[in-house]
Amino acid sequence: xxxxxxxxxxxxxxxxxxxxxxxxxxxxxxxxxxxxxxxxxxxxxxxxxxxxxxxxxxxxxxxxxxxxxxxxxxxxxxxxxxxxxxxxxx
Amino acid sequence: xxxxxxxxxxxxxxxxxxxxxxxxxxxxxxxxxxxxxxxxxxxxxxxxxxxxxxxxxxxxxxxxxxxxxxxxxxxxxxxxxxxxxxxxxxxxxxxxxxxxxxxxxxxxxxxxxxxxxxxxxxxxxxxxxxxxxxxxxxxxxxxxxxxxxxxxxxxxxxxxxxxxxxxxxxxxxxxxxxxxxxxxxxxxxxxxxxxxxxxxxxxxxxxxxxxxxxxxxxxxxxxxxxxxxxxxxxxxxxxxxxxxxxxxxxxxxxxxxxxxxxxxxxxxxxxxxxxxxxxxxxxxxxxxxxxxxxxxxxxxxxxxxxxxxxxxxxxxxxxxxxxxxxxxxxxxxxxxxxxxxxxxxxxxxxxxxxxxxxxxxxxxxxxxxxxxxxxxxxxxxxxxxxxxxxxxxxxxxxxxxxxxxxxxxxxxxxxxxxxxxxxxxxxxxxxxxxxxxxxxxxxxxxxxxxxxxxxxxxxxxxxxxxxxxxxxxxxxxxxxxxxxxxxxxxxxxxxxxxxxxxxxxxxxxxxxxxxxxxxxxxxxxxxxxxxxxxxxxxxxxxxxxxxxxxxxxxxxxxxxxxxxxxxxxxxxxxxxx
Numbered sequence: 001x002x003x004x005x006x007x008x009x010x011x012x013x014x015x016x017x018x019x020x021x022x023x024x025x026x027x028x029x030x031x032x033x034x035x036x037x038x039x040x041x042x043x044x045x046x047x048x049x050x051x052x053x054x055x056x057x058x059x060x061x062x063x064x065x066x067x068x069x070x071x072x073x074x075x076x077x078x079x080x081x082x083x084x085x086x087x088x089x090x
Numbered sequence: 091x092x093x094x095x096x097x098x099x100x101x102x103x104x105x106x107x108x109x110x111x112x113x114x115x116x117x118x119x120x121x122x123x124x125x126x127x128x129x130x131x132x133x134x135x136x137x138x139x140x141x142x143x144x145x146x147x148x149x150x151x152x153x154x155x156x157x158x159x160x161x162x163x164x165x166x167x168x169x170x171x172x173x174x175x176x177x178x179x180x181x182x183x184x185x186x187x188x189x190x191x192x193x194x195x196x197x198x199x200x201x202x203x204x205x206x207x208x209x210x211x212x213x214x215x216x217x218x219x220x221x222x223x224x225x226x227x228x229x230x231x232x233x234x235x236x237x238x239x240x241x242x243x244x245x246x247x248x249x250x251x252x253x254x255x256x257x258x259x260x261x262x263x264x265x266x267x268x269x270x271x272x273x274x275x276x277x278x279x280x281x282x283x284x285x286x287x288x289x290x291x292x293x294x295x296x297x298x299x300x301x302x303x304x305x306x307x308x309x310x311x312x313x314x315x316x317x318x319x320x321x322x323x324x325x326x327x328x329x330x331x332x333x334x335x336x337x338x339x340x341x342x343x344x345x346x347x348x349x350x351x352x353x354x355x356x357x358x359x360x361x362x363x364x365x366x367x368x369x370x371x372x373x374x375x376x377x378x379x380x381x382x383x384x385x386x387x388x389x390x391x392x393x394x395x396x397x398x399x400x401x402x403x404x405x406x407x408x409x410x411x412x413x414x415x416x417x418x419x420x421x422x423x424x425x426x427x428x429x430x431x432x433x434x435x436x437x438x439x440x441x442x443x444x445x446x447x448x449x450x451x452x453x454x455x456x457x458x459x460x461x462x463x464x465x466x467x468x469x470x471x472x473x474x475x476x477x478x479x480x481x482x483x484x485x486x487x488x489x490x491x492x493x494x495x496x497x498x499x500x501x502x503x504x505x506x507x508x509x510x511x512x513x514x515x516x517x518x519x520x521x522x523x524x525x526x527x528x529x530x531x532x533x534x535x536x537x538x539x540x541x542x543x544x545x546x547x548x549x550x551x552x553x554x555x556x557x558x559x560x561x562x563x564x565x566x567x568x569x570x571x572x573x574x575x576x577x578x579x580x581x582x583x584x585x586x587x588x589x590x591x592x593x594x595x596x597x598x599x600x601x602x603x604x605x606x607x608x609x610x611x612x613x614x615x616x617x618x619x620x621x622x623x624x625x626x627x628x629x630x631x632x633x634x635x636x637x638x639x640x641x642x643x644x645x646x647x648x649x650x651x652x653x654x655x656x657x658x659x660x661x662x663x664x665x666x667x
Contacts, residue, residue, distance in 0.1 A: 027289075027297035034296040048159065051167040055249030058166070060322035078570045079651040083644070 147289050148300060155281025157244060157265050158309030160258060160272075162318040163351075163530045169258050169272070171244040171265065175227030176220040181209050183237030190235060197230050198222070220263050221245045246272075250318060252360035253325045256376040257316065257528075259476075260363045270376065271314065271528065274474045281309040313530045315351030320344060323638040324354040328612070331631045332358045335595075336618030341377040342631065343511045344610045344639055347600070350515075350524040350535035353608065353639060355379075355508075380477045382504040383613065386580025386667040387441045387562070387624070388598045389500030391517060391549050394438055396461050397449045398545045405435040405548055411444045418492040423447050423499075426664045438552045439561040441577065441665035443499045450498030451491060458494065459486035464540050465513035465523055467505050473526060481505035499667045500580060507596075511611035514598050517553065517574070518606035521546040550574050554603045557629075559655070562663045566599055566629035567654045568637040570647040574606075575599020575632065577624035579665050582616065592616050597628035601636050604648040608639050623664050 067073040131139060160169035177198065186194070186209075195202045198219045208216050220243065222230075227240050246261045248254065259270020266280065267273035284306030289298040324342050332340040344354040361373040375381065397403045414428020423443050429436075437445030450458060462468065468483030482504045489497075496502045508526070515524045515537065522537035553574035557563045562577040578596035581588040598611040612628040612635075621627060 027291070030299065031291075031295040031297050044156075045173055048156075048170045049172050051159070052170045052172065052247050052249055055167045055170075059249065059251075060319060061253075061326065078647075083646050085646070 147291070148287060149290050150285055150287050150303065151296075153284040153286060153304075153306035154242060155283045155306045155308050157246065157261070157281055158279040158311045160279070161311060161313050162316045162321070163314065164317065164319075165313070166318050168250055168254055168314065168316070168318065169246055169248050171246050174221045174223060174243050174245040175240040176243045177218045177222055177227065177230060177238065177240050179209060179216055179218055179238045180214060181211055181216055181237070182214070184209055184235070185237075186235065190233065193233060194230065194235065194238075197226050197233075199226075248363040250322070251362050251364060253322050253356070254316070254318070255360045255363045256357045256374075256378075257314075257321075257355045258363065260366065269374070269476065271312070271475075273476050274528075275312050279309045279312055282307040315346075315349075315353065315528055315530045316355070317353050317639075317642065319642050320635070320639045321354040321356065324635045325356040325358070325360070327631050327634040328356050329358050329360075331614060331627065334619075335614055335621065335627045337595075337614045337627070338616040338618075339372070339377060340612070340614045340631075341381070341507050342610065342612045342635065343378045343508055344608055344635060345511055345515065345524075345526065346643075347515045347518040347524055347606055347609055348534050349531055350526050350537070351531060352526060352528050354635070355528075376475075376477070377613075377615075378507045379471075379473070379475055380479050380506065382479050382481050382506055383594050383596075383615075384502070384504050384580050384583060385500040385510055385596065386578035386594070387443075387499055387665050388510060388576050388578035388596050388611075389503070390438055390441065390446045390498065391553060391576055392461060392465065392513070393446050393450050393453075393458070393498040394434060394552065395517075395541050395545050395549045396453055396458060397434065398548055399461075399541055400453055400457070402452060403434050403449070405433065405552060407434050408432070409434065409437060409445050409448050411437075411442055411448070414444060416444045416447060416495075418447075418495055419490065421492050421496075423495060435552045435555055438549075438576065439556045439558075440663045441556075441562045441667070443665075443667055446498040447495035450494055455486040455489045455494050458497065459483070459489075461540070462497075462503070464538070465516060466509050467503065467513065471506075471508055471512065471526060473508075473528060475528070478508075479506045481509060500578065501667060507611050507613050510596075510598055511609050514600060514609050514611065516540045517546055517550050518600040518609050519546065550600075550603060550606070553599070557599070560663060562623075562665050563597060563599070563625040563629045565625060565656060566597060566632050566636075568601070568633050568640075569654055570649055570651050571601050571637075571640055571645070572603035572649045573599055573601045573633070573636065574603045575629070577629060577665065578667065579622065579624045580667055593622045595622055595624040595627040597624050597632045599629075599632050599636070601640060602645060602648040607643065607645050608636060610636050610639070625664070 157171040159167055162168055191202060191205065195205045198205065200219065208218055231240065244265050248258060257270055259272040260268055261272050262268050267276040272279065284304040286302045287300040288296045289300060291297050324344060328340045328342050340358045342354065342356045343352065346353050355378050357377045359373050361369055408431050410431050411425065412430040414425040416423045425442050425444050427440055432440060432442055432445050462483055468481050470478040470480040493502050512526055516522060519537065520543035521539055521541040523540050524535040524537040553576055554572060555561060557566045557573050557575055563575055566575050567573050576598055580594045582592040582594055584592065594613060594615055595617050596613040600606040600609045610632050612631045614627045617627045
């Protein structure tokens, strides 16, 4: 009887330690997850800012001004443009 | 006796019984006290103690949510929220040295006097400034001033600025929609902030999620039907035309008739939604949707369509229009180009008021009212857009013959530009009225059948003739595509009568005429120059935007690529409505 009790006690202690370890691991993982979530959020905000910047730099009036002014581009004469029908298979 | 003797012999003394009892009682009492205390703590004060315990490691975190972005049909950003800070203070906790105050005022970009006024307020809480850029907020935090705090906020930026101002609208400081699409789609765009309870370790890291009190919901992104290239082109063309014509205002709308999507919607004057100080109502108005006007001649195609539908006339039927005026109950209808007789097609081409009136008077007023009503006049368009105007279409029972005659050429009825553009979709399709949408949709729209395909095609052919030399709108033509459309030059109503020198020049047209894809309507309000006709003020804007739109949409050419000869003086028909 005493032997069985001792054995159970040992199992109990092992379980308790296991519980503590896994809890600790879970918390560590969770804190990592939380950090990554925060990072994802920050990246999303950064993406929004970059999108904003891209839109600002790519403003049509700005593109037009640079194309016509700095680069000296011109729209081609429509007579020199050939339209090709899109291949429906692709 | 032997035992007593034995005990005495071992030196033991019998103690009085009460002493043992006393000790026992004392111990019991002590236990009872402990028990009572335990009971008190566990049962009676447990909530308070539990709370204090939790406070050591458990925290409620606010979960911020962002407002959804607004994108154009190609994914280009039109409105984006980014985090900023708001700076607030508890005035009673503030003791600033004058150097510190100067620095703070400089960082907040406000005069010191204003700062003093805010800090002198007899309140516990005062916002010093909202929506401060993150860098400035960081610099203020570096000053480490007591009683001054910051909290996160969002600010909405509109990269396209004045080009899309009326369409997108704007949000208030609390990130709620106040105008335009921002207001119309507030439900989906707006996020809901949430909160959750977590456990933090001694380093402040979150180690466990205990409970989600309210899940944060980010706003959904909204993809509009607008093509920002066409929109930009429309705005700059319109702005140029309004300046050149010395006009008060201008508006334009472009619709893809295959899907009912609005491709561009522009108004002049506009405003910068990123900096909304000193705004006037005239700048803020989305004229395309909220402003009503008497359309004038642009309404004639509907009269002609109805006449064709009735089967009484064909495009070649000759209508007597001599002597170029017609008097009905003391009111005289006049033509700018008097002619003895015009065919139905010529009535549209030359924009004859007398001809249109005669066609209308041959029709029952119920039928005319029915057509106007079915193409959406007199009812606010179902766009979900704030402030959409319904226009005025009086019930036919109250119509006098003279009113029926004037309505034939667009007087005595008022509507918005978006209603007019949508109504023209019946000529661009085979007689179907397409439902409009501001949100990108992939499916072709299925509209309600209003007129027969034959009538729609016949009117389209007449509208094509109207932009040929000799018609009223030759300046609407473009190289490479066939165009059909109608000009309008309506006298504006002022205090109940028509002002002799104030006009509203308009043009509504579609292209390519062989298989219409785009309808564009342009209105120029009070052109101040000598040229105030729809054909000379509004039609060039139409041509410019239509050409760009067809090129950007990749619509195949249906006309030879030859330069369009613009008409000289006198080569162009004019109109007075």
